[in-house]
Amino acid sequence: MPFSRSSAACRHRGAPALAAAGRLRHLSTALRHVSKFRAFPPWKPENTVQHSLAFNHSSNVNEQALFVRDSVGAVRPASRDEILGAAREAILQVTEPGQCMAAPSIVRDFLRLRLNSSLPREIFAVLYLNSQNQLLAFEEPFAGTLAEASVYPRDIVRAAILHNAAAVILAHNHPSGCAEPSKSDINLTAKVRDALALVGTRVIDHMVISASEVTSMAERGLL
Numbered sequence: 001m002p003f004s005r006s007s008a009a010c011r012h013r014g015a016p017a018l019a020a021a022g023r024l025r026h027l028s029t030a031l032r033h034v035s036k037f038r039a040f041p042p043w044k045p046e047n048t049v050q051h052s053l054a055f056n057h058s059s060n061v062n063e064q065a066l067f068v069r070d071s072v073g074a075v076r077p078a079s080r081d082e083i084l085g086a087a088r089e090a091i092l093q094v095t096e097p098g099q100c101m102a103a104p105s106i107v108r109d110f111l112r113l114r115l116n117s118s119l120p121r122e123i124f125a126v127l128y129l130n131s132q133n134q135l136l137a138f139e140e141p142f143a144g145t146l147a148e149a150s151v152y153p154r155d156i157v158r159a160a161i162l163h164n165a166a167a168v169i170l171a172h173n174h175p176s177g178c179a180e181p182s183k184s185d186i187n188l189t190a191k192v193r194d195a196l197a198l199v200g201t202r203v204i205d206h207m208v209i210s211a212s213e214v215t216s217m218a219e220r221g222l223l
Contacts (some may be wrong), residue, residue: 005019006132012088014073016048021171032207033061034066038066043091050130052073064082065142066078067191068082069172070077073166073212075110081124097135097136097137098134098135099135100132100133100134101127101129101134101135101169102132102133104216107169107205107207108214109218110121110127110168110205111125111207111209111214112139112209112214114138115171115172115209116173116174116209116211117173117175117177117211118184118210118212119173119175120175121143121144121149122142122143122144122149122172122173122174122175123140123142123143123149123172123173124140124142124143124144124149124151124170124171125138125139125140125141125170125171125172126138126139126140126156126159126168126169126171127168127169127171128159128160128163128165128168129165129166129167129168129169130164130165130166130167130172131166131167133167133204136163136165137163137165141155141156142155149172151188151192153191153192153196154169154195156195156196157195157198157201158191158197158201159200160201163200165202166201166202166205167202167203167204168196168201168202168204169203169204169205169206170192170203170205170206170207171206171207171209172208173186173208173209173210174208174209175209176210177210177211177212178210179208179212179213179214180208180209180215181208181215181217181220181222185206185208185217186217186222187211189203189217189223191205192222203223204218205218205219205223206218206222206223
């Protein structure tokens with residue numbers, strides 16, 4: 001992926017940026033383990049469930065779990081989808097505007113969590129970056145079915161101008177479980193790239209996310 005390998009552009013962010021990146025790596029590592037577990041049996045709530053998660057730090061591996069607490073205070077083991085759904089929100093809390101996205105590993109960890117396998121349909125997302133690869137905004141402007149999402153390049157161009165973005169990273173999930181870019185993914189990327197070029201904004205990469213992997217189209221030479 002053609003990111004800048006130097007961290008000099010982001011050095012002035014200091015300890016807050018490093019701390020955010022550390023939290024992102026920790027959360028990503030935890031969720032990679034969660035994705036390997038079977039979902040708990042279906043549970044029918046009698047009350048509205050609040051996504052209040054807590055770790056059980058028992059030394060017994062079989063007793064280790066995350067829990068959710070409902071509106072009356074009852075606690076039960078969280079299902080896999082509840083954990084992943086909560087992670088989608090948590091990742092936005094530890095990723096701040098201005099965070100450096102120059103390292104491919106940080107981008108992969110962020111997208112692996114945000115576009116995780118709890119999503120039942122395809123979501124198309126855009127990371128808007130400045131000239132130093134710092135995050136200006138993250139948006140999910142398009143959503144579709146299990147197989148595809150309708151994407152309009154003009155809307156991405158409009159948002160890039162609004163955010164004064166120098167570059168973007170495109171991303172979408174494949175709920176079907178295969179992270180291989182399709183022919184339509186490749187064609188769409190070319191259309192978005194050409195449209196953004198008219199306003200001086202670069203497409204750094206387009207990543208495809210499945211439950212088990214993240215594929216970079218830039219690394220595949222598909223840009």
